[in-house]
Amino acid sequence: MTGGAGYIGSHTVYALLDRGDRVVVLDNLSTGVRAQVGTGAAFFQGDVADSALVNKIITDQQVDTVIHFAGSIVVPESVADPLAYYDNNVVKTRTLIQTVVEAGIKNFIFSSTATVYAEDAPQPLHEEAPRAPISPYARSKLMTEWMLEDVSRAHGLRYAILRYFNVAGADPQGRTGQSNPNATHLIKRAAMVALGRLPQLDIFGTDYPTPDGTGVRDYIHVTDLAAAHLLALDALRGGAGSTTYNVGYGRGLSVRQVVDAVEKVTGKPLPARVGPRRAGDPPTLISDPGRIKAALGWKPGHDGIDEIISSAIAWEKRFNR
Numbered sequence: 104m105t106g107g108a109g110y111i112g113s114h115t116v117y118a119l120l121d122r123g124d125r126v127v128v129l130d131n132l133s134t135g136v137r138a139q140v141g142t143g144a145a146f147f148q149g150d151v152a153d154s155a156l157v158n159k160i161i162t163d164q165q166v167d168t169v170i171h172f173a174g175s176i177v178v179p180e181s182v183a184d185p186l187a188y189y190d191n192n193v194v195k196t197r198t199l200i201q202t203v204v205e206a207g208i209k210n211f212i213f214s215s216t217a218t219v220y221a222e223d224a225p226q227p228l229h230e231e232a233p234r235a236p237i238s239p240y241a242r243s244k245l246m247t248e249w250m251l252e253d254v255s256r257a258h259g260l261r262y263a264i265l266r267y268f269n270v271a272g273a274d275p276q277g278r279t280g281q282s283n284p285n286a287t288h289l290i291k292r293a294a295m296v297a298l299g300r301l302p303q304l305d306i307f308g309t310d311y312p313t314p315d316g317t318g319v320r321d322y323i324h325v326t327d328l329a330a331a332h333l334l335a336l337d338a339l340r341g342g343a344g345s346t347t348y349n350v351g352y353g354r355g356l357s358v359r360q361v362v363d364a365v366e367k368v369t370g371k372p373l374p375a376r377v378g379p380r381r382a383g384d385p386p387t388l389i390s391d392p393g394r395i396k397a398a399l400g401w402k403p404g405h406d407g408i409d410e411i412i413s414s415a416i417a418w419e420k421r422f423n424r
Contacts, residue, residue, distance in 0.1 A: 130146070228388065271411050272410070
């Protein structure tokens with residue numbers, strides 16, 4: 104697993120370890136936290152583009168499937184520095200895929216994003232909806248999807264592409280969570296504000312074509328997302344063909360609705376400051392999760408916004424104690 108010391112990766116490590124899987128993690132720790140990798144996992148510090156290291160890990164650890172989490176994920180940052188995103192998310196991933204193919208690996212799971220869809224695509228979004236990403240981050244993810252499609256046809260690599268909607272919350276057992284203080288995730292930032300670690304929450308844009316003018320997103324608990332990876336892994340190991348899945352709950356909440364929910368959970372007002380839209384942010388992203396539910400039997404277990412927020416705040420208290 105690449106990026107296993109990061110937010111979503113570390114949750115998936117724990118989910119795999121909890122059921123008895125053997126897990127091998129490669130992470131350069133540029134944003135990940137070594138202490139949040141489950142102690143039962145083998146850990147290697149390094150870069151996904153280091154072919155010699157990746158090949159040695161695959162050979163020595165007898166790896167049969169690669170789950171690729173590693174990458175840069177901040178949309179406004181990608182707009183400001185697109186070449187860095189194309190290097191980290193596309194060029195290095197291309198090298199990783201080549202190494203994987205040459206090593207004889209047949210299964211590959213890739214972390215993609217709902218932002219690959221066209222801004223005017225009908226909501227909720229199904230996997231065949233038009234794709235027209237509006238940020239370098241989203242373009243870099245779509246480029247990797249294309250690479251996997253082409254490599255699958257040429258070399259027989261079977262893949263599962265998971266298009267994430269807005270991931271939030273933290274491990275219910277408190278073992279890991281969103282640990283990057285510079286993360287731009289709304290609920291992470293709101294938790295920091297609620298605990299007095301930030302002066303106010305920035306709301307970017309109130310003029311979107313949505314019911315209250317703020318962006319609407321499909322928020323999914325990170326634990327449910329980790330479970331989706333395990334189901335995709337089992338399907339590939341069982342011989343399933345390559346496919347793409349949306350991973351979301353199929354309902355949207357606006358930024359203002361999330362703020363209201365945080366205030367309800369904490370019992371106090373959340374200071375907020377309204378600003379202009381951020382570059383690269385579409386107005387609405389709501390999933391149609393029908394395919395992953397039908398094909399893999401995925402059933403969300405933590406899909407209440409109050410639970411998502413409460414787990415994020417609980418982690419924030421632990422992480423910054």
